[in-house]
Amino acid sequence: MAKKAIVKKAASKKSPKGKGSRSKLREFFTLNVGKILDSNTLRKVAGKSEWGRRVRELRNEEGMNIVTHNDRSDLKPGQYLLIDLKPLPAFERGISKETRAFVLDRNGFTCQMCGAAAGEIHPYDAGRKTRLHLGHIIDKSMGGTDDPGNLRAICSVCNEGASNLTLNRPEAIKLIAQVRRAPSKDQIDILNWLVTKFPKQASELTTEKK
Numbered sequence: 001m002a003k004k005a006i007v008k009k010a011a012s013k014k015s016p017k018g019k020g021s022r023s024k025l026r027e028f029f030t031l032n033v034g035k036i037l038d039s040n041t042l043r044k045v046a047g048k049s050e051w052g053r054r055v056r057e058l059r060n061e062e063g064m065n066i067v068t069h070n071d072r073s074d075l076k077p078g079q080y081l082l083i084d085l086k087p088l089p090a091f092e093r094g095i096s097k098e099t100r101a102f103v104l105d106r107n108g109f110t111c112q113m114c115g116a117a118a119g120e121i122h123p124y125d126a127g128r129k130t131r132l133h134l135g136h137i138i139d140k141s142m143g144g145t146d147d148p149g150n151l152r153a154i155c156s157v158c159n160e161g162a163s164n165l166t167l168n169r170p171e172a173i174k175l176i177a178q179v180r181r182a183p184s185k186d187q188i189d190i191l192n193w194l195v196t197k198f199p200k201q202a203s204e205l206t207t208e209k210k
């Protein structure tokens, strides 16, 4: 009995209180899989003000699949959701929030394999909204790094089937061939999309021709 008390004291000295609220939050999320939880509830569960940091630890260090409004457009700021009990792929855990935001922004919040946009209904799986992960361009087993240059946005649909698919994007020449074959209406849709995406380049091109 005395021995037990000493162990407990040593453990609490090593990580003061933080470990306790992290455990409480872990348990609470696990009991509420699939339910949207708000920040007031989580603050009460954690019993202290640093609950936000503890939630980030659960996500980044333990790989819990907790999403926020940054991941899903249907969530409001301050809402948190544990999607399922399956841990996130290990590669995402060590990647900083800043790197993640940088890569997603660079990729236009669009899956680099199928073109699905974050938060929108997935084109190949109408039952769910597109959720983006970070994937390695060169796999870590092949010597790829966690450097932003080796990361890209991949949706969960492509991510799940990614191991058996080629990770290469179609080459520009093949894309142009496809666009050439498309009906004019589709070509105009593509043109509109490109002009919206690249307004500066589009106006430079049109003024050069005048």
Ligand SMILES: [Zn+2]
Residues within 6 Å of the ligand: 111, 112, 113, 114, 115, 116, 154, 155, 156, 157, 158, 159
């Ligand atoms: Zn995809």
